Amino acid sequence: MSAVRVLVGTRKGAFILTADGKRDKWEVSGPHFAGWEIYHVKGSPADPNRLYASQTSGWFGQIIQRSDDGGKTWHQPGTPPGEPPAPGRPKAASNKFVYDTSAETGKPLTTHQFYDGTQHPWEFKRVWHLEPSLTDPDTVYAGIEDAAIFRSTDGGENWKELSGLRGHGTGPKWQPGAGGMCLHTIILDPSNPQRMWIAISAAGAFRTDDGGKTWKPINSGLYSKYLPNPTAEIGHCVHHIAMNPSHPGVLFMQKHWDVMRSDDAGENWKEISGNLPTDFGFVIDVHAHEPKTIYVIPIKSDGEHFVPEGKLRVYRSRTGGNEWEALTKGLPQSNCYINVLRDAMAVDSLDQCGIYFGTSGGQVYASADAGDSWAPIVRDLPGVLSVEVQTLL
Amino acid sequence: MIRVILPQHLRTLAHVGSEVTLAVEAPITLRSVLDAIESRYPMLRGTIRDHVTQQRRPFLRFFACEEDLSHEPPDAPLPDAVASGAEPLLIIGAIAGG
Numbered sequence: 001m002s003a004v005r006v007l008v009g010t011r012k013g014a015f016i017l018t019a020d021g022k023r024d025k026w027e028v029s030g031p032h033f034a035g036w037e038i039y040h041v042k043g044s045p046a047d048p049n050r051l052y053a054s055q056t057s058g059w060f061g062q063i064i065q066r067s068d069d070g071g072k073t074w075h076q077p078g079t080p081p082g083e084p085p086a087p088g089r090p091k092a093a094s095n096k097f098v099y100d101t102s103a104e105t106g107k108p109l110t111t112h113q114f115y116d117g118t119q120h121p122w123e124f125k126r127v128w129h130l131e132p133s134l135t136d137p138d139t140v141y142a143g144i145e146d147a148a149i150f151r152s153t154d155g156g157e158n159w160k161e162l163s164g165l166r167g168h169g170t171g172p173k174w175q176p177g178a179g180g181m182c183l184h185t186i187i188l189d190p191s192n193p194q195r196m197w198i199a200i201s202a203a204g205a206f207r208t209d210d211g212g213k214t215w216k217p218i219n220s221g222l223y224s225k226y227l228p229n230p231t232a233e234i235g236h237c238v239h240h241i242a243m244n245p246s247h248p249g250v251l252f253m254q255k256h257w258d259v260m261r262s263d264d265a266g267e268n269w270k271e272i273s274g275n276l277p278t279d280f281g282f283v284i285d286v287h288a289h290e291p292k293t294i295y296v297i298p299i300k301s302d303g304e305h306f307v308p309e310g311k312l313r314v315y316r317s318r319t320g321g322n323e324w325e326a327l328t329k330g331l332p333q334s335n336c337y338i339n340v341l342r343d344a345m346a347v348d349s350l351d352q353c354g355i356y357f358g359t360s361g362g363q364v365y366a367s368a369d370a371g372d373s374w375a376p377i378v379r380d381l382p383g384v385l386s387v388e389v390q391t392l393l
Numbered sequence: 394m395i396r397v398i399l400p401q402h403l404r405t406l407a408h409v410g411s412e413v414t415l416a417v418e419a420p421i422t423l424r425s426v427l428d429a430i431e432s433r434y435p436m437l438r439g440t441i442r443d444h445v446t447q448q449r450r451p452f453l454r455f456f457a458c459e460e461d462l463s464h465e466p467p468d469a470p471l472p473d474a475v476a477s478g479a480e481p482l483l484i485i486g487a488i489a490g491g
Contacts, residue, residue: 058452060402
């Protein structure tokens with residue numbers, strides 16, 4: 001019997017929503033880590049019982065949580081609950097994210113551009129995104145603020161920066177978006193383990209073809225009028241990138257403004273905003289089985305972070321962009337002023353593809369028919385930061 | 394034994410009640426008490442002070458005997474009442490964070 005497990009990160013804890021393949025009756029578990037900001041929860045494609053969660057707090061900093069039983073129990077990697085402390089140096093480096101400045105593998109800690117245009121030192125703040133390996137449950141990547149990518153190969157117990165990205169040489173031109181200078185998107189190529197894509201607000205998109213040692217910016221075709229040079233190589237506020245795993249290299253991007261597409265692994269981008277009512281937004285995702293069917297949720301503007309006209313509408317294109325249709329059945333069409341953040345949309349891979357998204361108002365909506373109709377799974381959670389879904393067969 | 398009162402979220406992480414007691418070898422200082430906390434409860438490493446710099450996280454404060462010790466040097470002796478266990482060291486989440 002197939003089932004789905006929706007992993008929801010909110011401003012005050014994590015929630016796990018489960019249903020069978022019909023996706024009409026849901027069980028809600030949570031809050032897990034009550035009171036903490038949960039930026040992201042994601043399961044391992046190689047072992048669906050292995051989940052990773054990013055738990056953060058302005059007071060207490062970063063915590064990494066791991067579950068080995070599908071979210072029933074959690075622990076900080078390296079410190080299983082109830083384990084007596086061992087003599088010697090304490091363990092628990094699972095929340096130790098230290099930029100690699102070593103002579104052997106590191107890069108100097110340069111400065112980046114701050115909000116006011118001055119240079120500012122790199123400082124670790126939080127983990128925005130956790131991307132488990134496609135093949136190894138113990139390997140997981142972390143996208144952090146201030147922007148860098150880290151990797152753990154021991155189930156999250158220890159982390160090491162892939163410093164070639166931060167040390168690319170363009171760091172002084174990177175700048176924070178409104179949410180901070182975050183690395184929020186990590187996409188692994190199922191056809192090439194050496195290839196990854198990442199995106200940073202506001203630096204742009206980068207790709208590695210050598211397993212993370214070196215990176216190149218891939219922002220050709222992006223146009224950002226808030227930059228002195230709107231077509232600059234660096235500085236674009238990419239909000240999210242999505243890819244259908246069966247079509248690696250075909251990428252869809254929601255930028256600060258503009259919805260974009262690349263058919264050549266990010267070498268070149270072209271705009272596909274077409275007839276969208278506004279092309280500002282955060283989320284973008286791709287149908288699990290129809291690689292040209294994509295979804296966005298337009299947001300009114302960068303100054304008004306809510307859906308336009310008080311109507312919550314998902315827009316779907318079945319043509320890989322440019323031609324969009326509004327999906328409204330089951331969604332509020334009056335007096336709705338919510339936002340949907342960049343990691344808060346996901347798709348399952350059941351035969352009838354399910355689409356999920358969470359809102360700043362605490363609703364998590366699901367569609368079991370590829371977007372034709374929607375219903376809320378829950379209505380009153382804390383503001384949703386992220387949504388991921390696992391398809392359990 | 395040194396008594397330490399932790400904020401709620403750190404109690405949850407460490408699986409303890411509001412007050413913990415720790416055997417700490419003299420001298421009794423902020424550094425030696427925090428070292429003992431992190432040794433006994435390694436899951437709290439990085440949550441009270443930075444892993445590398447050992448600086449207090451800015452939204453945490455250290456109080457004892459109705460005094461704010463947050464800005465005391467880490468190797469300064471804590472009050473005798475804390476060292477004797479008569480009074481606890483309080484680790485408090487700053488109002489500013491909430």
